[in-house]
Amino acid sequence: MRIKIYVTLKEGILDPQGKAVQHSLHTLGYTSVKDVRIGKYIEIDIGDPSKEAVEARIKEMCHKLLANPIIEDYRYEIER
Amino acid sequence: MRIKIYVTLKEGILDPQGKAVQHSLHTLGYTSVKDVRIGKYIEIDIGDPSKEAVEARIKEMCHKLLANPIIEDYRYEIER
Known part of the structure; x- marks a missing residue:
């Protein structure tokens, strides 16, 4: 199964890479x-x-490693 | 107009960050x-x-700055 995860900075958090x-x-x-x-x-x-x-595992992975939930949001899509 | 661009390494190109x-x-x-x-x-x-x-502009931007067309693919979605 293939999962696509998108991790983005929360609204209002400065994005210096984006500004550059x-x-x-x-x-x-x-x-x-x-x-x-x-x-x-x-x-x-x-x-x-x-x-x-x-789905449960992906959420765990995002919280533990893939995203920083304090400053980042994530969403994911599951493909068969 | 909001454009979402996804830049990925081409198939077969080693992804050390992914491996880590x-x-x-x-x-x-x-x-x-x-x-x-x-x-x-x-x-x-x-x-x-x-x-x-x-659309024309996005393709140009991807080729000139956002992606490295030698090792990366890109796709984009245009939202109104």
Whole structure:
């Protein structure tokens, strides 16, 4: 089973990497860019049989390792 | 207009960050994890009026700055 996880900074948390990319895009002439936010995109292949078991495990993994729940949000999609 | 861009390493390119996360997940007891690949997730707010203009611009930005087309693939979604 393949899981796609998107980890993003919470609203209101400063994103210096996004600001740097925005600045570079402006320098390249893309001045219509108003805001850039950068997050992580994680694909996991997991051998668990049931969707319910996988869902519980993914939440645990995000809380323990993949995301920092204090400053980051995450969402995920499960593909068969 | 909001654009979501997903940048991933091409198939076959070694992903040391993914391997490190996989190892950590195994250490935490999630031994059913078979593979982890890590990419970037980028959200851009852009002020261009037409979807066509934005699409051309996004492709340019990805090639020039956001992705390395030699080792990375990208895909994007445009939201109104």
